[in-house]
Amino acid sequence: MRVRLERSGGFANIRRTFTADAKTLAPVQAQELRSLVEAADLAHFPEEPTPRPGRPERFYYRITIEHEGAERSVTVAEDSAPEALQHLIDWVLHLAQG
Amino acid sequence: MVTEPRTGGAARCSHHGPHPITCILPPHMLRAIVERGTPEQRAWALQALAVSERIRGRRELLGEIATVTATPTEGKQRSVYDARNGSQLPGTPVRAEGARPVKDVAVNEAYHGSGATWDLYHDAYDRNSIDDRGMPLVSTVHYRVGYDNAFWDGSQMVYGDGDGKIFERFTKCIDVIGHELTHGVIQYEAGLAYADQPGALNESFCDVLGSLVKQRSLGQSAGQADWLIGEGLFRPAIKGTAVRSMAAPGTAYDDPLLGKDPQPADMAHYVETADDNGGVHINSGIPNRAFFLAATAIGGYALETAGKVWYVTLRDRLRPDSDFKAAATLTVAVAGELFGARSAAAGAVRVAWKKVGVL
Numbered sequence: 001m002r003v004r005l006e007r008s009g010g011f012a013n014i015r016r017t018f019t020a021d022a023k024t025l026a027p028v029q030a031q032e033l034r035s036l037v038e039a040a041d042l043a044h045f046p047e048e049p050t051p052r053p054g055r056p057e058r059f060y061y062r063i064t065i066e067h068e069g070a071e072r073s074v075t076v077a078e079d080s081a082p083e084a085l086q087h088l089i090d091w092v093l094h095l096a097q098g
Numbered sequence: 099m100v101t102e103p104r105t106g107g108a109a110r111c112s113h114h115g116p117h118p119i120t121c122i123l124p125p126h127m128l129r130a131i132v133e134r135g136t137p138e139q140r141a142w143a144l145q146a147l148a149v150s151e152r153i154r155g156r157r158e159l160l161g162e163i164a165t166v167t168a169t170p171t172e173g174k175q176r177s178v179y180d181a182r183n184g185s186q187l188p189g190t191p192v193r194a195e196g197a198r199p200v201k202d203v204a205v206n207e208a209y210h211g212s213g214a215t216w217d218l219y220h221d222a223y224d225r226n227s228i229d230d231r232g233m234p235l236v237s238t239v240h241y242r243v244g245y246d247n248a249f250w251d252g253s254q255m256v257y258g259d260g261d262g263k264i265f266e267r268f269t270k271c272i273d274v275i276g277h278e279l280t281h282g283v284i285q286y287e288a289g290l291a292y293a294d295q296p297g298a299l300n301e302s303f304c305d306v307l308g309s310l311v312k313q314r315s316l317g318q319s320a321g322q323a324d325w326l327i328g329e330g331l332f333r334p335a336i337k338g339t340a341v342r343s344m345a346a347p348g349t350a351y352d353d354p355l356l357g358k359d360p361q362p363a364d365m366a367h368y369v370e371t372a373d374d375n376g377g378v379h380i381n382s383g384i385p386n387r388a389f390f391l392a393a394t395a396i397g398g399y400a401l402e403t404a405g406k407v408w409y410v411t412l413r414d415r416l417r418p419d420s421d422f423k424a425a426a427t428l429t430v431a432v433a434g435e436l437f438g439a440r441s442a443a444a445g446a447v448r449v450a451w452k453k454v455g456v457l
Contacts, residue, residue: 015357
């Protein structure tokens with residue numbers, strides 16, 4: 001399982017991509033990642049186009065889950081991510097910045 | 099539809115009802131209610147007036163009744179909070195208006211920068227805070243962990259610490275603080291929609307006023323200013339001087355990790371994109387450069403002439419759907435009204451918009 005997080009927007013409008021790959025993570029972290037992805041339940045998340053107009057300076061996150069040959073992407077504004085998805089976003093960011 | 103203000107108005111526009119925007123009473127009637135109604139009726143009539151004033155851009159309404167109502171707050175009312183790396187707003191209070199500096203530099207920067215912004219609006223443009231009614235300035239620092247951003251959330255400013263690899267803390271740059279507070283001003287005035295050209299204008303006016311806050315704090319004339327936005331916000335390892343350049347959009351940074359500054363300098367290079375709410379931080383380079391060209395052609399302190407033209411246009415003329423052409427036409431008209439149709443200022447504004455290909 002691989003999670004790709006693309007962050008865009010923000011004051012500087014600089015696009016960054018962060019990834020977390022279960023294959024290269026320690027077993028404990030890989031399990032954490034799988035649980036977070038499962039809890040975020042992206043399969044039932046509406047892949048709606050980003051609503052506009054937006055709100056000043058807020059980030060947008062595009063989250064792509066690659067798992068067993070399938071791929072699923074959703075895009076959310078940072079202030080509209082459901083809590084479980086926000087946990088996944090925070091975890092991937094923390095891993096990348098840690 | 100027209101009813102006796104004290105009774106009919108109150109019945110139709112109950113303060114318990116939905117947002118007062120739904121109120122259909124004309125302003126003169128609301129004013130009568132403010133003057134003669136019960137305290138409760140006065141409260142909602144005032145609120146409805148404030149809303150209709152913003153919608154119509156008719157600023158004289160509240161001025162007339164200011165003496166019969168509670169006077170707006172006078173003076174700066176700043177407060178700074180610490181989110182302690184969490185996401186709850188506003189967080190823990192750490193510095194109130196008039197309090198001495200604390201050890202935390204981000205707190206002091208937020209306090210000082212919001213004060214400098216308040217002062218610019220007040221001293222140069224006779225504006226009483228973000229809403230022109232004395233709104234307190236609330237700032238939260240240390241939002242989330244390593245957060246690479248700053249924003250106005252509709253009622254307060256929020257600053258991240260930056261990740262420490264690409265970005266410094268976002269309070270470091272006084273123009274960033276002026277930029278964020280100006281999003282608040284726009285919310286109460288033109289209400290420029292945050293997408294496409296109106297959104298790029300929204301961003302550009304924030305950069306213009308942010309730059310003016312910085313120029314004023316440094317005592318710089320248009321010729322002395324660096325016209326950079328977020329100079330020093332990048333960590334030293336990043337190849338770039340700033341996040342944006344108003345004088346030369348597209349040249350602020352060029353870094354292997356971040357890519358190149360994507361801002362166009364004129365309409366021939368306008369970027370059509372669905373990203374960034376339709377390129378609001380990208381195409382803002384065009385009106386940014388128009389302001390730079392006008393201000394440097396006029397000379398002196400940018401806030402006095404070009405800045406005044408831009409501010410008055412934002413306050414009185416622009417609408418939520420205004421595009422670049424509207425901004426150009428309206429700033430030329432306002433420059434003519436303020437300084438004379440044949441004045442050097444009006445000419446400089448017209449030439450500036452022509453140079454960037456909008457007129």
